[in-house]
Amino acid sequence: MASSRTLVLAVLISFLSCYAPVPSLASSDGFLKCLSAAIPKQLLYTQSSPSFTSVLVSSIRNPRLFTPTTVRPLVIVTPTNASHVQAAVVCGRQNDVRIRVRSGGHDYEGLSYRSVRPEVFAVVDLVNLRSVSVDQKTATAWVDSGATLGELYYAISKASKQLGFPAGLCPTVGVGGHFSGGGFGMLLRKYGVAIDNVLDATLVDAKGRLLDKQAMGADVFWAIRGGGGESFGIVLSWKVKLVPVPPTVTMFSVPKSVNEGAVDILTKWQEVAPALPDDLFIRVVIQKQVADFQSMYLGTCDTLLPLMSSRFPELGFNRSHCKEMSWIQSVPYIYLGSTATVEDILNRTTSLDTFNKATSDYVRQSIPKDVWVQIFAWLAKPNAGLMITDPYGGKISSIPESATAFPHRGGVLFNIQYMNFWSAATDGSAQTKWLKDFYAFMGPYVSKNPRQAYVNYRDLDLGENVIVGNVSSYQAGKVWGEKYYKGNFQRLAMAKGQVDPSDYFRNEQSIPPLAASK
Structure with missing residues (x-):
């Protein structure tokens, strides 16, 4: 009974x-x-x-x-x-x-x-709701949305040393929100973003129904892969395709100051990094007067050395920079530092001592050398933040923009994340003003019509929904929506119109419903 x-x-x-x-x-x-x-x-x-x-x-x-x-x-x-x-x-x-x-x-x-x-x-x-079930034979896993990336990576590594998954760097990020926005990390050039490797999902819709991929339909399944969280329902779990990783990956971190030629090296990096072999990913964290070139290479130091020597000699990379380890060891190494252990990626707690604000850009044409000089001048100002640049190319760029709701694909050289931080003892006005002014300065050198942004670096300064008749306005939503989703925004709104026409699931930047024309 x-x-x-x-x-x-x-x-x-x-x-x-x-x-x-x-x-x-x-x-x-x-x-x-x-x-x-x-x-x-x-x-x-x-x-x-x-x-x-x-x-x-x-x-x-x-x-x-x-x-x-x-x-x-x-x-x-x-x-x-x-x-x-x-x-x-x-x-x-x-x-x-x-x-x-x-x-x-x-x-x-x-x-x-x-x-x-x-x-x-x-x-x-x-x-x-955070279980992870790995099937080594089929190289797949079911992961609940409440699991963290650290918990997902850890479970994969316990099941197999030859498998990994291409998602983000921060181990405390929840799978649900991360996947919903796309989800990229240091394997993006080899295997694309997380949602490029999603095979199925379970969704509770606005009627309370529990739907799988077949029941929710092709449009809604397309929408939840990159269309942002809290628009189409509550995704409870995801079936993902795991990817092969070699027994040894090589990490390196090479900081270069302005006095050591950082401007020239960055000018070269933005052209080289998206064109390197897919096994090599080199991102740059730029703060104050230093650019830190951080890399993952899916192979050994012996094979990386000649590749760097021939393709990117300007960095001055040598054997002393190599840190060989397994893929799962690279997860804490990247985000938590060289002394962190694999078990540390299971820690779900984070510090609440620091406030922050962030926004993002996409770059499709190389930034001139003289502009990099000005960028470093901005980063040297009082109350300045930092910028993180992630190169594209490879797998992420070979997939059509319409294949998933995440649209940032071919033609992108790199993504920029701008961040600033301050303590609770200050009001943050100087830091947020710097971020806003620096973002305005970068306008001429980034993507245009629309100026693109990454939804997982959500920024309400890009626009907010307007409620008309108890439903989010499609026209108002386009202001911010096309920045995150480009030409996919209208299709997302139509998928929303199918599964949640009364706009029950909504927030300040959720997809508004749009009825299909008849």
Whole structure:
């Protein structure tokens, strides 16, 4: 016999499948009662719960977004299975309470756990949905959205030393948000972005239905791969194709100051890096007067040395720079430093001592040498931040822009991430002004019409949704949407119109619904 919770859930899903919800004032009491009937109370944290604040803060990665005036959720739901997520959606629809979804909490604007405008909403925190199941024979894995990249990489390495996965550098990033935006890291030139290697997914839609790839349809499956989080439903898990990695990879970090020729080397790098063999990835972290060339090579130092000597001699690379290790050892080495262990990538905690703000650009034509001189002048200013440049080319650029919702492909030389940091003791106005002014300075030298940006480096300064008739405006959404998605934005809006026409899943930069013309 079905449990009472299952029966309640089935009735509510049936109700919402037949009738569109009528907009009304949020019924907080009704919502909480509905949740309590379907979800164990120990998985619910209301604002009056003793643990509410600690659970909310547990995955906040940027304390800039958690202040006394931050709009808090009505309740945090920490589901342990799909039915709990379905119940949260059904109860939310019935009581006009929207839901925001958090996996790792790294959203640069905190939209997974806060609302910019006053709103009654709940957070579904996927922290308890974090299993990883690796099938070594088929070189595939199912990973829950609440798992971190570190947990995914660790599970893969335990199953096989010959397999890896092409996703981001930071091990505390949640799989759900990262995959939803595309997800690139140091294997992007060899294997593309994370969503280029997604085979299937499970999604809870706005009606509370649990859908796989076939049930959600080709357009929605296309949309969730790069179309950003919290627009089409709640992706609970992803089936991914694992990729072969050699027994030895070679890492290096070669810092060059302006006095050591950093300007000339960067001018050369931007042309060389996207054209190197796919096994070699060289990104640059530029701060103050130093450019740090950081690399992963899928092979040994002996084979890397002649390659660097012939293709990029300007860097002055030599054997002393080589650090050979396994692929899984490279994960902590890149992000946590040379003393970190593989087990350290399982640590989900991060420091809350530093505030930050970021934005991004794409470069399609080489930046002139004299402009690099000016860039270093900007980075030498008081209160300056840093810029991180990731080269494209190879696999990421060979896939058509329309193949996934992530559109930044052929013709891109490199991506830029601009970041600035400050302590809680300062108000950050000088740092954010520097970031805004530097971004304006870079305008002539980056992509145009639209000026492109990466959705996983979310920036609300690019634009926010406008609600018209209780639905996000498509025209207003185009202002920011075409920067993230280029020509894919309209198709994303049409997919949204299919799966969530009433715009239940929304935030300040979610995809607006667009009905297909008839």
